[in-house]
Amino acid sequence: MKKKLSIVDIANELNVSKTTISFILNGRAQEKRISNDLVERVMKHVAEVGYKPNSLAKSLRTGKSNTIGLMVEDISNPFFASIARLIEDRAYVNGYKIIYCSTDNDTNKTKDLIGMFRDRHVDGYIMAPPEGIEEDIQSLIKDGMPVVLFDRHLPGVKTDFIEVDNLFSTYNATKHLMDQGFKNIAFVTFASHQTQMMDRVKGYRDAIISNGFKPPIIKEIPFNQDEEQIMAPLRDFVKANPDIDAILFGTNHIGTCGLKVLNELGKKAPTDVAVISFDDYDVFKLHSPPVTAIAQPVEAIADNVITVLLEKLNDRSSSAKPQSIVLKTDLRIRNSSLKG
Amino acid sequence: MKKKLSIVDIANELNVSKTTISFILNGRAQEKRISNDLVERVMKHVAEVGYKPNSLAKSLRTGKSNTIGLMVEDISNPFFASIARLIEDRAYVNGYKIIYCSTDNDTNKTKDLIGMFRDRHVDGYIMAPPEGIEEDIQSLIKDGMPVVLFDRHLPGVKTDFIEVDNLFSTYNATKHLMDQGFKNIAFVTFASHQTQMMDRVKGYRDAIISNGFKPPIIKEIPFNQDEEQIMAPLRDFVKANPDIDAILFGTNHIGTCGLKVLNELGKKAPTDVAVISFDDYDVFKLHSPPVTAIAQPVEAIADNVITVLLEKLNDRSSSAKPQSIVLKTDLRIRNSSLKG
DNA sequence: TTTTAATACTAAATCGGTTAACTATAAATA
DNA sequence: TATTTATAGTTAACCGATTTAGTATTAAAA
Numbered sequence A, B: 001m002k003k004k005l006s007i008v009d010i011a012n013e014l015n016v017s018k019t020t021i022s023f024i025l026n027g028r029a030q031e032k033r034i035s036n037d038l039v040e041r042v043m044k045h046v047a048e049v050g051y052k053p054n055s056l057a058k059s060l061r062t063g064k065s066n067t068i069g070l071m072v073e074d075i076s077n078p079f080f081a082s083i084a085r086l087i088e089d090r091a092y093v094n095g096y097k098i099i100y101c102s103t104d105n106d107t108n109k110t111k112d113l114i115g116m117f118r119d120r121h122v123d124g125y126i127m128a129p130p131e132g133i134e135e136d137i138q139s140l141i142k143d144g145m146p147v148v149l150f151d152r153h154l155p156g157v158k159t160d161f162i163e164v165d166n167l168f169s170t171y172n173a174t175k176h177l178m179d180q181g182f183k184n185i186a187f188v189t190f191a192s193h194q195t196q197m198m199d200r201v202k203g204y205r206d207a208i209i210s211n212g213f214k215p216p217i218i219k220e221i222p223f224n225q226d227e228e229q230i231m232a233p234l235r236d237f238v239k240a241n242p243d244i245d246a247i248l249f250g251t252n253h254i255g256t257c258g259l260k261v262l263n264e265l266g267k268k269a270p271t272d273v274a275v276i277s278f279d280d281y282d283v284f285k286l287h288s289p290p291v292t293a294i295a296q297p298v299e300a301i302a303d304n305v306i307t308v309l310l311e312k313l314n315d316r317s318s319s320a321k322p323q324s325i326v327l328k329t330d331l332r333i334r335n336s337s338l339k340g
Numbered sequence C: 001t002t003t004t005a006a007t008a009c010t011a012a013a014t015c016g017g018t019t020a021a022c023t024a025t026a027a028a029t030a
Numbered sequence D: 001t002a003t004t005t006a007t008a009g010t011t012a013a014c015c016g017a018t019t020t021a022g023t024a025t026t027a028a029a030a
Helices: A007-014 A018-025 A036-049 A055-062 A078-093 A107-119 A134-142 A166-179 A195-210 A227-240 A252-264 A282-286 A298-314 B007-014 B018-025 B036-049 B055-062 B078-093 B107-119 B134-142 B166-179 B195-210 B227-240 B252-264 B282-286 B298-314
Strands: A067-072 A097-102 A124-127 A147-150 A160-164 A185-190 A217-221 A246-249 A274-278 A292-295 A324-327 A330-332 B067-072 B097-102 B124-127 B147-150 B160-164 B185-190 B217-221 B246-249 B274-278 B292-295 B324-327 B330-332
Touching: A007 A018, A007 A036, A018 A036, A055 B055, A067 A078, A067 A107, A078 A097, A078 A298, A078 B078, A078 B097, A097 A107, A097 B078, A097 B097, A107 A134, A124 A298, A134 A147, A147 A298, A160 A166, A160 A195, A160 A298, A166 A185, A166 A195, A166 A246, A166 A274, A166 A292, A166 A330, A185 A195, A185 A227, A185 A252, A195 A217, A217 A227, A227 A252, A246 A252, A252 A274, A252 A282, A252 B282, A282 B252, A282 B282, A298 A324, B007 B018, B007 B036, B018 B036, B067 B078, B067 B107, B078 B097, B078 B298, B097 B107, B107 B134, B124 B298, B134 B147, B147 B298, B160 B166, B160 B195, B160 B298, B166 B185, B166 B195, B166 B246, B166 B274, B166 B292, B166 B330, B185 B195, B185 B227, B185 B252, B195 B217, B217 B227, B227 B252, B246 B252, B252 B274, B252 B282, B298 B324
Parallel strands: A067 A097, A067 A124, A124 A147, A147 A160, A160 A324, A185 A217, A185 A246, A246 A274, A274 A292, B067 B097, B067 B124, B124 B147, B147 B160, B160 B324, B185 B217, B185 B246, B246 B274, B274 B292
Antiparallel strands: A292 A330, B292 B330
16 A cells, blocks of 8 residues: 655655765765765665665666566476576576566567567577577667577677587587497487587588498478477388487487387387487486486586676677687486497 | 667657657547547658657556566476466567566565565566465555466465365375375475475375375475485485385476486386376376376466466456466376386 | 537656756865 | 865756646537
8 A cells, every 4th residue: 555665755754855865875975975974864764664766767767677688499498497597596696687588489579579678678688599580689789789699699690609519519429329339320300590400410410421421311300389290200200210220319309209209119229229319307317218418518508698798788888809608518328329 | 879769759750749649659549539640640650760669668657567577486397487488478468578586485585586576566476485475475465466376375365376286186196096006105295384285295195094094104305406405315215115115296396306216226116116296297208117197287377377467467456356276187197106 | 709519739747766967065275 | 365175965857658737729509
């Protein structure tokens, strides 16, 4: 029932101008030569009545919203959820709130969402960008907005990004399978022109070719929300290629679907077909046999993302050249990729 | 570079007052008797220059922010992540943005976060509340804020909530284990006084007692972020109770940790110990043997939550008695709980 | 013809802060 | 003594919208 207090109420109750209150609350008392006596009185009263400045009014005037826009592919994907969680924590500690959304890798949806974020005056953007929004990002940057990309980057866009060494990761995983003696190694992934996906394919391909193996076997599945739409083509692929003895999956989601398909078809890893997936998580650790996975350093990714963004937020003018941070992955070798 | 357009710019360019622009853009042209001619001219120009009203200013004036605060226990938990995802989608469609945060079941953190949300003028709250914040919620409600709880509720607080029939769910699952012939059935869960946890314990206990079984075996683990802090006591418990032939886990997280511990100790389900967990997800579906789980209807939960909240947002005055929606779970019986 | 009503808008206050520019007094310096 | 400097604040404009109360013109009714 009690209406919210405004700065004017505080000012009136103390017989001081609201300017003075504002200066004190913003730590500019010294600079503005407000007496310690008054500062104390104001602080005491503010604490007593529990006054909190209206952040909307503040944002309207200052142009800063203390909000960060976070766009991931899908917040219900464990990889993105973990990163979102870590970013959230660090952001709150630094006085920033997170507004998030899932892009579904949909270019138009993402454009809309950027519009919404813009409209909300977010102070900075963290995103795992889909294809086709180079221009929108470019325009954000041109307008002076701090933008940090992660998981992938946009080749034409000069801004900071944090990602892992995708090429080496799949190269290494493929190499591991070859070392174990597997001969017909397939790579199954989402159809995508995103940098991380291109690199993952290339890493696999390079490994296969540079070791004189038969032509690479690459199966691309269209990105889809509906699990069955992913499993159906996967099922066909596995059935149609009985000679494949190892599969490297390009993401946790497709890896999980792959495991389901293999289970359905009664194929056991690694005897029937060895398995490695990108992104490590509980499903792979707990699977029988446990699944070898390329673990991304989620803490390090989140840490770097938020650190870089906070740097940019604190030093808007700095036109230091964009940082490209590439982190190492960890191939967690488990039974699913070990022969005998 | 181009500075953002304001309503004054539009007004000046068209030689019209900003009041008129505002009326037109807010669909009050008819009501305010603005000529169709002018309406058309304004709309055309606005579309051409791509003017978008500053939502901060709008919010400041109207007191509405078109933002919903979403507080979950932990966004990186698949159960909450899925629900968050579904709520997000529905919210965006209805013109609302989501600000979210993870409470970690920490009362003080949650109080802080409520303060932040309040400060941000969110229009409504969706939360899976921890214990001990009855007063804070009460105060939100008293101030006329729409609050919808889910996953659990607060006994003293009269507001809408959506949850599942926890008591029946664990009763039913326990019954299933007894029907299968298991004799020493334990219930392992997080130590908590939250309603959903109390109900889950009670469901288990009722089943055990009403069927004349030996005293219930209940192991409570302190809630913790760190997985090892959960696994250690679990390990001790399993080792110390070799006669247990079935375990019902109270949440997906503890269920997952439980599976890890059982795997470590070389205990196979269901021959060594049968397993059922609350919350169904990929880990359980893909486990060998697949794990019987109590699946919550996440879509229905999310749908009901957002529907109820939107109702309250659209009809603030309505002091209709709070709704308590209780949804059914689905016991997905898999090998881990089947004898022979 | 005067009054009333309808039409088509506008001026100015307001939301709750921040901030540039200014004032009034006392103390220090020239 | 006159001028400068430091101290301790205040006034009023501003951010960009919404909204109440009002104006000017024309048409209809009395």
